[in-house]
Amino acid sequence: MTASEPYASVRYIVDDVQAAVDFYTTHLGFALNTSAAPAFADVVRGPLRLLVSGPASSGARATPDDATTAGRNRIHLVVDDLDAEIDRLRSAGLSFRSDVIAGPGGRQILLTDPAGNLVELFQPAGRPATP
Numbered sequence: 001m002t003a004s005e006p007y008a009s010v011r012y013i014v015d016d017v018q019a020a021v022d023f024y025t026t027h028l029g030f031a032l033n034t035s036a037a038p039a040f041a042d043v044v045r046g047p048l049r050l051l052v053s054g055p056a057s058s059g060a061r062a063t064p065d066d067a068t069t070a071g072r073n074r075i076h077l078v079v080d081d082l083d084a085e086i087d088r089l090r091s092a093g094l095s096f097r098s099d100v101i102a103g104p105g106g107r108q109i110l111l112t113d114p115a116g117n118l119v120e121l122f123q124p125a126g127r128p129a130t131p
Contacts, residue, residue: 007049009042010075013060014115017041020052023113027092028077050075074110074118082107082123 014020017037024030030043030050039056042049053059079085082100086109089096097118098110106124113119 007044007047009049009051011051011053011059012113012115012117014052014054014113014117016114017052017054019114024050024052027089027094028119045077048075074120076120076122079121079123082109082121085121 012020017035017040021032021035021037021041021043024043024045025032028045030045033042033044033049035041037054039054040052040059042051044050051059055061086096086100089111094111096109096111100107100109104125106122108120108122111119111121
C-alpha cells in the first residue's frame with residue numbers, strides 16, 4: 001500500500017449520480033472533483049473524497065446482489081453549530097432520519113442522501129454554538 005493519495009476515500013453506491021453530486025455540493029459543502037455521470041463522480045470536502053457510483057460503474061457492479069441496499073455505515077461530518085445546520089437544511093427541504101442525540105462526546109443527527117446513504121452531522125462536546 002502507498003499513502004500518495006491526499007484523501008481518505010469512501011464509496012457510496014447511488015441510484016442517481018447527479019442527484020448525489022447536487023446533494024453533497026449544494027447542502028454539505030463538498031466540491032465536485034471529477035464527473036463521469038451518470039456512472040460515477042467524486043466530491044471532496046477537506047481530506048474526504050466521496051466516490052458516488054451509479055449502477056453502470058464498476059464499483060456498483062462489483063457489489064454482491066445481497067448487499068445492494070444502503071447500510072448503517074455513514075460519513076461523519078463535524079459542524080460548528082448543529083442547530084444552525086439543522087435549521088439551514090430543513091429550510092432547504094431536507095428531512096432527518098433521527099432526532100438530535102446527545103452524549104458525552106457531543107450531539108449528532110442523521111440525514112440521508114438521495115439514495116438513502118446515511119450522513120451524520122456532529123457537534124463535539126465543549127464546542128459551543130457560534131453566536
